[in-house]
Amino acid sequence: MPHPDTEKRQFVRFSRLNRILHAAMIVSFLSLALTGMTLKFSYTGWAAFLSHLLGGFETAGYIHRAAAVVMFSTFIAHLWDLARLKKEKYGTWRVLLFGPNTMLPTRRDLSEFGATLKWFVGLGPRPRYGRWTYWEKFDYFAVFWGIAIIGFTGLTLWFPVFFTRFLPGWIINVATIIHSDEALLATGFIFTVHFFNTHLRPEKFPMDVTIFTGYMPLAELERDKPREYEALVAAGKLEENLIDPYPAIVVRTIRAFARTALTLGFSIVVLIIYAMLFAYR
């Protein structure tokens, strides 16, 4: 029998900094997507309306660049956090990068991916996932890829004169295409695949707030991450990772923020789909 209080207590999955960074990422990403998409689909009615609402395309541009700075900062802060973790918790990069809770893809992820496909069509049991599932790792590295590609091309478009001092002029034209279509891919991915993975999976539907509160009901950990749960129990470390849930008012506020972000994301997807279906040029 678990501790009587364990029923109420929750498992700490994300640190405070991680949650803050994710929230900053949400705010900046939504701002970037909204201001970017109004430019990309400027020929649609909704884009003209939204841009008008944001104060015109020039103002939207300022918002876009400001949000980009926030996102770069988030990214750098995360890298700094990794360095800190290495020093304070893991000791060496080797443990951080190749330990049991690694973010890097492993052979096990490949086999779990295969097993998951089998489970999808009813040919096997659901794999017993660990702390990070293969789709969570994919989502994580998709951000690295996106920041590198969209970030670099975005900088060339922001400072074209500087970059063309040592790069040929066609770089600007190519960067425009890459920035625009890679951004479409990123928004499409985040607002459909990432949203589905985290919020629309039947066991999480309609919303998973773990990334916002940082805490996860213990039963959920046991069900969704059985391997991590068992490892913690075996090491006797479960207890030290449990915490009392936030007061109701805090949870309500957090949920309101999450709901707003989700609604905005889904709305942008609907607008993009509309533009792609009936107005695409």
Place this chain on the structure above:
Amino acid sequence: MESGKRAPGLATAAAALCLSLAPGVARAATDCLACHGEKEFKGAAGRSLFVDAARQKASVHGGLACNDCHTGIADYPHPKKIAKVQCASCHEDQARDVPKSAHSALGREACQSCHGEPHDVKRASAVTPEHCAQCHAAEVKDFFSSVHTAAAKNGDAQSPNCLSCHGPVHRILAADDPNSPVAKKNLPDTCASCHSNADFLSKHQIPFAHPVEAYKLSIHGRAVAAGNSAAASCSDCHGNHAIFPAKDQRSAINHWKVPGTCGHCHTEIAKTYLESIHGQAMRDGAEGAPVCTDCHGEHTILAPRESQSLVNPGRVSTVTCGRCHGDERLDARYNLPADRVPTFADSFHGLESRAGGQTVANCASCHGVHDIYPSSDLRSSINPANLARTCGKCHRGAGTKFAIGKVHLRQQTPSEPVAAMWIRRMYWVTIPFAVGFMFLHHLLDFLKKLRRKGPRKESGEELPRMNLHFRVAHWLTVVSFPVLVITGFALKFPESWWARPLLLWESRFTFRGWVHRGAGIILLVSLAYHLVHLLLVQRDRAFLRSMIPDLGDAHALSRMFLYNLGLAEERPTFGKFNYVEKIEYLAFLWGTAVMAATGFTLWFNNLALRYFPKWVSDAATALHYYEAILATLAIVIWHFYTVIFDPDVYPMDRAWLTGKASADHLRHTRPEYYAELRRVQQRGEQEREKEDAKGEKHR
């Protein structure tokens, strides 16, 4: 002369032999001039035998001795009969060429007719077009007036002379000789030697890209290449010697001369054109009025059946007619109606044409081709008196019972038929209201369920909800409805990327249309199946009764809003069907009826145009379109929430597949229905027990 004619080759050979065998026998000219230098020196026949020594000295042959040409003479007195002078003895190649050329007709005079008097032979470079003019006076006069000569006068080194086109000087062939560079078949290549050269074109600022190459791909060029001697080559349009730039009034391709030039061959068409509104306007000096080339192109003219032709049925309306009849400047200048092209593009004819259809009406189908007249003209195919015949070409019987109404229609303009206008207004209110209302309703429901604490305890038990007959009807709808949506909107958005795959074969086979009609039939079959099922199976007929909305539903709706807004404690409960399902079911019946009625009107449009006024078809088009938008949004927003995104049933209500619904869900939301199902279940069990008991007794 006769001996020369008999065997020039032999004489040449003999002369060459003498010269080579007798070195140093050349006689000094002074010896000959002793006699031939006398002005009065005449032969027996009274012919002057005088040689002007000074001119001879100055000629290109000045360096030659007399007997270099007059080879039969070795000594004085020379024989009475001496061999004729043979130019070929030195000019062997030229002499071999000349007899094959058109100039061989000149016989022995051939050489001197161009090169001048025998003792005054001119340097080749001094032989100018003026010399040609001695015989070809008219041609050279034309040539001297042409742009080619004008270029030479301006010091253009590349300007052509006679030989540039007519070929090697001693091998000039008659123009009708198939080997002549100016023969019909060869002329394009001859012109191409300069006019295909990009540097030449840019240097001379000739603003045409690849004129000769374009011509060779054209219907004219291909016909000429295939040996059609009646087809037009370069000179048939541009003239041969009297070539002028198009801006020159004298040019055959000058804007105002084009119909006449084309009319040389296309006589009847030119006559028809000159009578038409375009021809009349052209004759009146309207610069915007089209001449032949404005519609057909110039060097690139293709046959109408060819897909790249400017007058191909699939392109003529937008690419060719639309170029002027959509141009703001021309519309304003000539007071043309500005909406002809967009109204056509919005019509079924235009949509199908944009999709690639080749058999659908284009501008020319109704307005004529070369015989276009204003509608007020009795000869016009769109004159009200002729409209029934014009429409009747495709739509048999159209306009026989009712006059054909307005054709170029556009919504939100006065041209919109009254019926279509009211249908549009009705749906512009209904669609946002119905869809918006349901969206709001479901959103509140979703948010309320989002706030619900903890997952509902699930027993996992399932109760029968949809028997096989209901499911079969639903399956048929599931298959046909999305197909109808995609193939239907593909007509309205023919350029969109998702419509293109459906329209790949449109030029040969109206694939999209037939899939749409096939799916429509399947949808109607599903409805028919459902109705026959209800008619035949008495037990299931209660379904209809439970679908009738009543006051209780209105009450439940308002209480549901209050509950979802947090203003009421209790969530309303329902019987077998809640108000959402009732609305959906009735909306489906209504929508299918509307879509079927309007769809058949459009499918059998010939009958519709024959037995009803045209506005009925226009109204059916509008109704079919707006109802389709409403139906699609109703499915995506109303139905998909109820069966997919409602957290109670997420990820999907599987009743349509398994026929069963979650018992927990029914117990919570429809306690009365749940109790009834339980009663039926128990009764069934009791009956089974009784039967089992009976069986026991019998045994």
